[in-house]
Amino acid sequence: MDELRRIDLNLLLALHALLIEKHVTRASVRLHRSQPAVSHALAQLRAHFNDPLLVRRDGQMNLTARAQSLVKPLQDALNSLNGLLSAADFDPSIAKRRFRLSLSDYASRIILPSLMTYIRKQAPGVDIAISQASRETMVGQLLDGELDLALGIFPVLPVEIATQELFHEGFVSIADKGSLPPKGILSLDDWLSRPHVMVAMRPDATDEIERALSSQGLERRIALALPHWSAAVEVLPGTDLILTVAKRAAASLKQLKTLRQFDPPISIPSFSYQQAWHTRKDSDPAHCWLRQAMLTASQP
Known part of the structure; x- marks a missing residue:
């Protein structure tokens, strides 16, 4: 009990993140805390365990033997604590x-x-x-x-x-009606020659569409990569851009009065x-x- 009084749960969570990431900055991202705060937590943990826990070798951070020995018992302890705090019963009508x-x-x-x-x-x-x-x-x-x-x-x-x-979900392409042929159908060559919009958290991400193209030795030009679905749709009117997305995302678009949906001229596996x-x-x-x-x- 005396040991528990000397260390709080936040320090244990910081220790867990540091043991997993072996890096202060990455641990701070996991914890949604600032890097200085995690560095301070590491200093406290080093003092508590009388061990450096993380040491630099060959240009990267590594766990000490003491830190290695803490990984499993700490994970088990956090799992047990999570179970302890979970309610035995759950009545949604009165639950907080x-x-x-x-x-x-x-x-x-x-x-x-x-x-x-x-x-x-x-x-x-x-x-x-x-x-x-x-x-x-x-x-x-x-x-x-x-x-x-x-x-x-x-x-x-x-x-x-x-x-x-x-x-389970498939894909549909969307473009401004005025940029499409009368029947709204593009050949594969025409579809590939047009600039495309990609919705992804990272501009360099490889999504299901890119993997389908790569598997067939094909490539499209990504003229705009962004993480926001609503903005990706709003940039389409008045342009020659093509957005290819999951069908359910496009099902209720108000903007489709000026836009048109059509099947991509390439086989993209559903997901x-x-x-x-x-x-x-x-x-x-x-x-x-x-x-x-x-x-x-x-x-x-």
């Missing part, structure tokens, strides 16, 4: 709970309205906090317990992360859109309710 989700613009547009309608009716005391991040960052946040649920496409995941398919969570949450009644609420809200 805050869930942390990571959703893209796409998911926010097609799922969030239905999800919030469901929550306001079924669980008025439940609050939702939403962030947006890359696929890699979301997985890291799930592993570290910073997120309850992440939505996206997850082709490869650590064994600790579980997934459930919310729906499974999923919700992902850490397996430590599998049996948490509140989390089970949240996953079911998300599944319900995702149906057309």
Whole structure:
């Protein structure tokens, strides 16, 4: 008990992030804290354990033997603490709970309205906090317990992360009507010769469309890469730009009075859109309710 009095939970979370990332800056990103704050936490941890924990060798940071010995017991302790704090029962009608989700613009547009309608009716005391991040960052946040649920496409995941398919989805291209032939159909050569818009968290990202093109030895010109779905649609009118996105995202566009949807002249495999969570949450009644609420809200 005396040892517990000397170290708080925030320091344990900082230690966990530092052990995983082996880098102060990356740990600060995981924790959503400033780099100086994490550096200060590292200094406190070094003093507490009387060990440097992280040392530089061959140009990179490495864990000391003491730090290595802390990885598993710390993970087990955090998992146990998470289970201790989870309610044995969950009554959504009276529950007071805050869930942390990571959703893209796409998911926010097609799922969030239905999800919030469901929550306001079924669980008025439940609050939702939403962030947006890359696929890699979301997985890291799930592993570290910073997120309850992440939505996206997850082709490869650590064994600790579980997934459930919310729906299956295909692609559609969108362009200004005035820039298309009368029937609104473009040949593959014409489609490839046009400038394209790509919605991605990083400008250099490789998405499902790029992978489909690459597999056929083809390439398109990305004239605009941006992370915002709504802006990607709004730049189309009056231009020769083409945006290729998931079909459900384009289903209710008001701007389609001036825009036209058409099938891309290339085979792009459909994808499974999923919700992902850490397996430590599998049996948490509140989390089970949240996953079911998300599944319900995702149906057309």
